[in-house]
Amino acid sequence: MKYPKLREIKGAITSLFSKAYTTKFPKKPCIPFRAFRGRPYYYEDKCIGCTACVNVCPTKALNFKDVAENGRAKRVFTVNWDVCIACGQCQLNCVSVEGIMLSNEFDIATTENRKSLIQTIEKEMIFCECCNRAFACKDHLDWTIKKLGALYPPNTTLLTFAQSMLFGKKCYAADKLLKRASRFSILCPDCRRETVFSS
Ligand code: SF4
Numbered sequence: 001m002k003y004p005k006l007r008e009i010k011g012a013i014t015s016l017f018s019k020a021y022t023t024k025f026p027k028k029p030c031i032p033f034r035a036f037r038g039r040p041y042y043y044e045d046k047c048i049g050c051t052a053c054v055n056v057c058p059t060k061a062l063n064f065k066d067v068a069e070n071g072r073a074k075r076v077f078t079v080n081w082d083v084c085i086a087c088g089q090c091q092l093n094c095v096s097v098e099g100i101m102l103s104n105e106f107d108i109a110t111t112e113n114r115k116s117l118i119q120t121i122e123k124e125m126i127f128c129e130c131c132n133r134a135f136a137c138k139d140h141l142d143w144t145i146k147k148l149g150a151l152y153p154p155n156t157t158l159l160t161f162a163q164s165m166l167f168g169k170k171c172y173a174a175d176k177l178l179k180r181a182s183r184f185s186i187l188c189p190d191c192r193r194e195t196v197f198s199s
């Protein structure tokens, strides 16, 4: 028979008289440490609707869908907490920095409908004036203009968008024909390419 080493006996006696390392959760609330990664939340007023977070999510817990109806369009984002692994990639790669952030909430197990484990936000989209496709979120263009500062006017989509925001209306009538004159319109990338290369 092997005898325990002195070090192990010392460890056993010490733990007998020291405070327990585990908590009494759920009888008593547990406060996680500061850097704990819990469920992520979208913040609608900070998110610009760029979809970078959706692209980096390894478990497809994040999704988005573009919905157009009655002449309006919106991009609907959802986070499914039941498949989120709290890796933190969405927060790390968020373009606006505070559009999605992890909380320290860990106690999200439920026997209820899984729909209670979903958060949804909506971002207003804008349409291409040539093909009428909703192609970007309004806040995304706004953010890009602020980011570029004095460098944004050469991009005529941003210029037209900024003017329409300033004057509350479109400065140039929507032109359904793709020609060079259409360049001073709010255009999706496909139509912009067409107008640049059309004669
Ligand atoms: S924490 Fe990770 S798994 Fe969860 S939503 Fe963000 S990227 Fe996806």
Ligand code: SF4
Pocket: 042, 046, 047, 048, 049, 050, 051, 052, 053, 054, 093, 094, 095, 096, 097, 098, 099, 100
């Ligand atoms: S701003 Fe952040 S949270 Fe919003 S779509 Fe882009 S990456 Fe996701």
